[in-house]
Amino acid sequence: MYCGPMLRPLRILAGWLETMASMVSRSTVLRFLVVPALALPLAGCGVPLSAHWQGLPAKAPSEPGAAAESQDAPGAQEGPDCAEVKCVALTFDDGPGPYTESLLDVLDKHNAKASFFLIGKDVAKYPDIVREELASGHEIGNHTWSHQDLAKLSPAAAERELSKADEAIKKATGTAPTLMRPPYGTITESLTKAQPVPVVMWSDDTLDWKTRNAKKTVKAAEDIKPGSIVLMHDIHKSTIAAVPKILEDLGAQGYHFVTVSQLIGEPKPGVGYKTGQHPPTKD
C-alpha cells in the first residue's frame, strides 16, 4: 500500500487542528480527540508520524501497535529510493501565478511530485494554491519576498527578503518552507551557510523563461539525467503547455518525479545543492 500522497495533507491538517486547539483552550481535550482520529488513516502506512507528534497520544484504538511501530523507523523517506531508481526533481520558480493550478492538475494526473520556489508577495495573492501544492505532496521553497538579487543586498536586507517570504508561506500553510533558492542563483557563501534550510540550485535550465516556447522547453528537457534538478517557471503559459510531454517522455524512460528533498535524500541546512542521487552508472 502506497500512502505517500495522503500523508502530507493529513500532517498539515493535523498541524492546523493542533494550532486551533491550542488557541481555543489550553486544555488538551481537543488534541486527545483530534490526534487519534488522524492516526487512524495513517495506521496502515507504516510511515512514522513527524517528531512533532511523538509523546502525544497518537495510538489508534483499532491498531494498538501503530504508533510504536512508527517510531521504530525514524527518518524513513516517502517515495522511491533515488539511489536505486531513476529520479528527477522538476522545480518551478517565481509562482504562484494564474497558471499554477492547471500545472497542479497535470502533475496529479501523472502522479508526479515537484518543488515550488515561491515569491512571498504572490503567496498572499494565491494562498489556496500554495496550500494545494503542499496538500498534493509537492515541496515548497522560499524564493524571497520580491525576487531580489540577494548577493547585491546588505545582509540585513537579504535577511528581510527571506524572512518576509517565510512568514507569508507560514501564514498561508501553517508550515515553514523546507528549501530555499536564491533568485538568479546568486547568493554569498556566508548567507548560504546561515540558511536554516538547504539551498537548492539546479543542474538543468530549460531556459523556459527566455524562449517562452513549449516545444523548445520540451527539447531542453531531453538533456535530463537521473539525479537532475530541472529549472522551470510556472508563471509562463508555455511552460505549463510543455509539462505533459516532458512527463510522458521521461515517464516512458522509467523516471520517477520526486521532490528535491526526496531526490537528494537528506539535504542539510546551509548547504548548496545542484543535483541529487542517481543509481550507480554502468561503465
Ligand code: NI
Ligand atoms: Ni526566480
